Amino acid sequence: MEAVRSLAGSLNHLVTTTAVVWWRTLPRLLVVVLLGWLGYRVFAQLAALVVDVSAWLSLLMLSLGFVVRLSTIIVGLRITGQELQIRQALPLPEEDPRDTSISHLLSLTLLPFLGIYAVFDVVTDAANDIQINYYVFGGLTFERPVLAQLNPQGTVGAWVLVGVIVGLYVVRRLIDRWFERTGFRPLGLLAALVEGFFMLIVLMSGRQLLVRLGNWVDERAFRVWLDYPSWGLQQLFAGLGIDISDVLAQLGALWWDVIWPGVTAMVVEPMLWLALAALVFGSQVVSIADLWRQGEPVGVGVRRGRVEVGDRERGLALGVQEAFFGDLNDKYLPTWQSLRLVLGVGPAFFAAFIVCYGVLSTGEELLRRGLDSLLGGHPAPFWAVAGPPIDLVVTALAEPLRWALLATAFHACLGHFAAHAGAEAEAPTTLAEEAR
Amino acid sequence: MNRRWAGGLIAVLACLAMIGLHTWLGETPREHTTRVALGKPGRLYDSTITVNSSTIGQALYSDNLFVGRSGVIFLAVNVTIATDGTRRSLDWTVGGESNGRSFAARDPITVPEPGFRITQDVVFEISPDDLAGFTLTVLDRAPIYAYDPQLEIDLGVTPDAAAQSLEKDRYAVVRTTRGRVEVDR
Numbered sequence: 118m119e120a121v122r123s124l125a126g127s128l129n130h131l132v133t134t135t136a137v138v139w140w141r142t143l144p145r146l147l148v149v150v151l152l153g154w155l156g157y158r159v160f161a162q163l164a165a166l167v168v169d170v171s172a173w174l175s176l177l178m179l180s181l182g183f184v185v186r187l188s189t190i191i192v193g194l195r196i197t198g199q200e201l202q203i204r205q206a207l208p209l210p211e212e213d214p215r216d217t218s219i220s221h222l223l224s225l226t227l228l229p230f231l232g233i234y235a236v237f238d239v240v241t242d243a244a245n246d247i248q249i250n251y252y253v254f255g256g257l258t259f260e261r262p263v264l265a266q267l268n269p270q271g272t273v274g275a276w277v278l279v280g281v282i283v284g285l286y287v288v289r290r291l292i293d294r295w296f297e298r299t300g301f302r303p304l305g306l307l308a309a310l311v312e313g314f315f316m317l318i319v320l321m322s323g324r325q326l327l328v329r330l331g332n333w334v335d336e337r338a339f340r341v342w343l344d345y346p347s348w349g350l351q352q353l354f355a356g357l358g359i360d361i362s363d364v365l366a367q368l369g370a371l372w373w374d375v376i377w378p379g380v381t382a383m384v385v386e387p388m389l390w391l392a393l394a395a396l397v398f399g400s401q402v403v404s405i406a407d408l409w410r411q412g413e414p415v416g417v418g419v420r421r422g423r424v425e426v427g428d429r430e431r432g433l434a435l436g437v438q439e440a441f442f443g444d445l446n447d448k449y450l451p452t453w454q455s456l457r458l459v460l461g462v463g464p465a466f467f468a469a470f471i472v473c474y475g476v477l478s479t480g481e482e483l484l485r486r487g488l489d490s491l492l493g494g495h496p497a498p499f500w501a502v503a504g505p506p507i508d509l510v511v512t513a514l515a516e517p518l519r520w521a522l523l524a525t526a527f528h529a530c531l532g533h534f535a536a537h538a539g540a541e542a543e544a545p546t547t548l549a550e551e552a553r
Numbered sequence: 554m555n556r557r558w559a560g561g562l563i564a565v566l567a568c569l570a571m572i573g574l575h576t577w578l579g580e581t582p583r584e585h586t587t588r589v590a591l592g593k594p595g596r597l598y599d600s601t602i603t604v605n606s607s608t609i610g611q612a613l614y615s616d617n618l619f620v621g622r623s624g625v626i627f628l629a630v631n632v633t634i635a636t637d638g639t640r641r642s643l644d645w646t647v648g649g650e651s652n653g654r655s656f657a658a659r660d661p662i663t664v665p666e667p668g669f670r671i672t673q674d675v676v677f678e679i680s681p682d683d684l685a686g687f688t689l690t691v692l693d694r695a696p697i698y699a700y701d702p703q704l705e706i707d708l709g710v711t712p713d714a715a716a717q718s719l720e721k722d723r724y725a726v727v728r729t730t731r732g733r734v735e736v737d738r
Binding site for chain 1: 557559560561562563564566567568570571572573574575576578581582584585587597598693695696697698699700701702703
């Protein structure tokens with residue numbers, strides 16, 4: 118019963134506080150949503166228009182659109198975070214040395230953000246939209262490949278693609294270093310843009326390289342060895358009169374068609390978004406212990422280049438290490454730690470957050486379907502015009518709620534950790550309680 | 554049950570509930586379904602389709618040519634399609650549904666050029682149990698997939714009507730027509 122009470126309490130806290138934060142910040146959030154939506158749409162349409170000029174340029178436009186979208190999310194989360202005074206709830210020193218600029222947050226969150234979008238096919242959908250818009254603008258044709266131009270098996274050779282990917286990585290690292298030395302903000306945005314472009318190429322073309330690698334493996338003689346265990350298993354179960362292939366196929370269908378899509382959409386997605394929110398609110402936080410460490414927190418972004426070293430060779434070695442593993446240190450590690458952070462809150466809170474997020478996502482999808490249904494069946498040119506306004510309505514309603522929920526959830530995480538760490542400071546009071 | 558296990562159970566149940574919700578929601582539909590009554594015209598992109606009647610039997614003749622005899626039953630649905638818009642649709646999918654099962658039509662449907670109409674039969678081979686509640690589905694796919702219109706036309710066969718019809722016509726001969734294109738006036 119205590120677990121149920123705890124769940125009910127967490128649900129009540131999440132729903133009421135989210136509603137209060139949403140209502141108080143709604144005008145500002147709506148402006149942010151509108152600007153972000155407009156920016157993304159402009160770049161997405163431009164991406165479709167410039168395909169004939171160059172598929173690379175089109176991809177660059179799309180990456181600009183994603184950078185705009187992520188900037189919107191960061192600004193929205195910061196607004197809701199300000200309302201909840203999350204920064205004040207973090208036990209940080211007076212003079213916080215961390216870089217909280219948008220450009221820094223962009224560079225920090227772009228990887229998990231595009232990762233989330235890639236996992237949930239948003240990147241693929243965006244690429245499909247480019248293709249559809251291209252056909253709507255220019256007429257249906259199969260003579261001109263749209264983004265298929267970026268397929269390494271197509272007009273672009275595999276080695277050219279690998280060269281572009283490596284080249285972009287090096288360029289981005291150089292811009293990063295330049296930005297660190299000068300602190301010139303536009304360079305941070307440029308680095309984020311290059312990274313977005315780099316990641317989109319990796320996601321859209323790199324996948325084809327993996328397919329090509331898989332095909333190469335399939336054509337090798339040793340590939341047959343991998344089938345031996347399954348053949349043995351089939352023979353073993355055939356003796357018992359069981360068609361194990363059929364059983365496994367049915368189990369596989371159940372898992373991949375029913376369970377796994379539900380798990381990714383309703384469990385993995387909300388936790389990844391909360392991890393991303395944690396990155397935005399408490400960037401460079403490495404662990405729970407760091408969160409509550411007295412004094413200056415340990416930042417993962419502290420460059421090895423800034424560390425004073427005894428001899429030149431060691432400094433050089435650290436420089437090389439920074440060049441090759443800097444990304445791991447700066448981006449992957451914080452993402453992983455954020456995920457650990459939000460997963461460690463407790464089952465009742467986890468359940469409440471999953472339920473709230475699931476209901477919000479379902480409501481969003483039902484609203485979208487309802488609006489589509491109101492307009493009825495129409496061809497693609499109609500949806501090219503009607504789709505964006507519908508998307509704006511749904512986004513304007515759902516996104517602010519999502520940001521408010523994520524901020525509230527992270528705020529609740531902090532309260533939970535404060536209670537568990539036995540911190541002297543009182544657990545943050547909720548805005549819902551304040552409102553009462 | 555200790556507190557930790559109870560908490561874990563709550564979390565697992567919440568996850569299962571949300572996965573169930575997601576499964577119930579299903580994938581975003583790619584077609585907009587409109588229900589149309591028997592004898593009433595239903596609108597697709599540039600065409601109007603009207604289901605006139607339906608007949609059942611065991612032996613099938615198409616334009617007086619013997620086609621075959623069924624171990625179950627043939628269901629012939631007579632439809633009129635008029636292309637009263639400016640373009641002829643190219644990708645029609647005609648099927649049937651009953652008792653949660655889907656059926657494919659034996660032959661593709663003929664869609665006339667703009668300004669013309671055709672009355673033809675769509676034939677299904679179904680189990681007698683699936684006659685009651687049989688629904689004809691017609692989907693008009695645009696060249697670029699979007700949110701295309703689909704019609705669901707309930708043939709209006711109640712269980713009682715199905716029983717009577719089976720008793721009377723189960724072993725009858727079904728005479729169908731592939732139709733002739735006429736000017737749509």
